[in-house]
Ligand SMILES: [Zn+2]
């Protein structure tokens with residue numbers, strides 16, 4: 001199982017993530033749009049047991065999802081880089097922001113999620129399945 005490394009823009013927070021993604025997605029929800037300043041974000045749902053912080057301590061910001069779950073967003077307190085997300089109902093999973101990995105090139109999206117709030121000027125690859133919210137059976 002590969003161990004992938006990543007971190008924030010300033011280097012204060014570094015992490016490593018083992019194993020393979022359980023789900024690879026492009027998220028178009030308004031919260032991800034606001035937090036990133038971009039029309040969508042790329043994320044991989046990884047096993048929390050194989051994820052660890054190697055350096056620094058991320059800060060956390062908690063929001064409520066549409067379904068009422070608490071969504072904890074971890075980011076660097078120095079440079080603001082959004083690093084990963086954890087949902088209160090699935091603490092065994094970490095949603096890692098793909099572009100914070102040292103090598104994001106291997107990512108292959110399986111779904112557009114929250115496509116209902118996709119920006120009309122964003123280009124969505126039609127070959128990737130599109131879900132208005134979140135696909136059933138895949139925890140956010
Ligand atoms: Zn940083």
Ligand SMILES: [Zn+2]
Nearest residue numbers: 027028029032
């Ligand atoms: Zn989102």
